Amino acid sequence: MSEPLRGGVIGAGVFGGYHANQYARLPGVVLSAVLDTHPERAAKVAMPLGGRGFTDMAEFLEAVDVVTVASPATFHAEHALAALAAGKPVYVEKPIATSVGDGERVRAAAAAKGLVVACGHQERVGFQAMGLLDIPEQPLLLEALRHGPPSERSRDVSAVLDLMIHDIDLALVISASDPVTAEGEGRLSGDGVWDVARAEVSFEDGFMTVFDVSRQAPERKRTMRIVYPSGEVEIDFMARTYRNTTPFPLNADLAGTPAGTDPLGVSVQGFLKAVRGEAPRPIVTLQEAIRALDLALAVEQALADPG
Template sequence: MAESLRGGVIGAGVFGGYHARQYARLRGVTLSAVYDPHPERAAQVAMPLGGRAFHDLDAFFEAVDVVTIASPATFHAEQALAAIAAGKPVYVEKPIAISVADAERVREAADKQGLVVACGHQERVRFQAMGLLDVPEQPVLLEALRHGPPSGRSQDVSAVLDLMVHDLDLALTLSTADPVTAEGEGRIGASGSWDAARAEVSFESGFAAIFDSSRMAPERKRTMRVVFPSGEVEIDFLAGTFRNTTPFRLNADFEQTPAAKDPLGASVEGFLAAVRGEAPRPVVTAQEAIRALDLALAIEQALDEQG
């Protein structure tokens, strides 16, 4: 592997731009290429950062050492498999795919070639900075609310795969038990999919998790409450309030840490460290992303059945 990695981004939308800027600024990597089916969009992202625009995927792969996939979710698996077939480690924005079967194909293909696959559940970085992932107790209850107004982005997937999946990943990370049931209710919006959803998930341990996500709300809201046997943690991310009644030392000022200020940057750095062999794994592995996807799809099925 070259000392300075050549980074490439598939997808020249908003998230593609975010990722391109990370490759342009991080240590030991340069932005080499941006691929998009619309060459003018690729050029708008790549050229100001010193990269080249591509609309031919094979030529793009020849120009890069590592790949980020920031295209619409419906293309994630197909493009990840193409990157892996070209011998490239890959960072896939969430969700890793839109079916578990496709996600497993990505994981298996990467495993066969010994390539790193990371997934962009960047919220994991913030909870690490908080210290929540180091609490030595199993949770009893989690309540997560994530609301926002319509934005026009990620319209190819539901609010479950777009928004709720972040909190599903957190619940799965906090609990050593597996989920056993999922129930849900929601509303179909302008996207033709579930743009608002509320789900209740029970785990083998008795842990209960309640998720409320919407991208058709009048205003932004983002709160979380996690109850442990010894106390609870309650956070309003927008108001900046933090209440901790557990005996565990959590960082109420976690938002001021470098990682929490730039969770995407920390996540991409973790991917690059794993590629270089400086870290044993990325922040979120393919297998962890598959667990979150599997639970998200179970919730979508529950929503469809409630219909």
């Protein structure tokens, strides 16, 4: 039997803890190391799971075989590039980077080394499990709402790169055409970050999308409505339920599946399978993550210049 992969996590925040737990519990991998600028935070996440805390990147990379980047988004590309330079496959939390140029640098480094890079657009897991990616019709309209209360998490990026990018990825994956226009309006927070945004994006074939996100809402709401020529699908991501009036069957037991109960685990497992050669690709590829980032940045530009 081959030795388990040694998993390492960069970032000892909330999401870093989630990823560390996945490496500690999934088959064929162990949690070996956690890197953070605060040694006590790294140790607090790593040690209960059998790993070690690190503050030095080179030492951390020597202790691992695969890396998850769960640091603040503005460091995603830098940390992914460091891991790739050391020959380590990488799972990067979304967004893959904060500029397309940095995303392309990650892609070039991965190609040069022949290494797997996955991105954590975890809502894709639910879409696959539901069967939405198998509907043979092209959508006419997608309306997505993703609201949540104020939080100090992800203050280094806008609500577009934090929240809307999930729904942008889903729109791109169900459409066979490319986006052509983006219009938007939003509201800046006191620290100059877009915390509320509404965008309309049109695609070449007439597919229309409406994205509505807020980090200033009184409660969490995450819904989506997709209209097809034969009917529509309404999804409540919080309840993991949906209504389907199309003639195409969807999985009625999503809430009882691993995709419904632990989408992060399914996503990380997909990355590990791709690393081992057991799957041809991770659930969300680097190219797909860059495409979602590109459209998200176009929405940000539309917010800044609505005219």
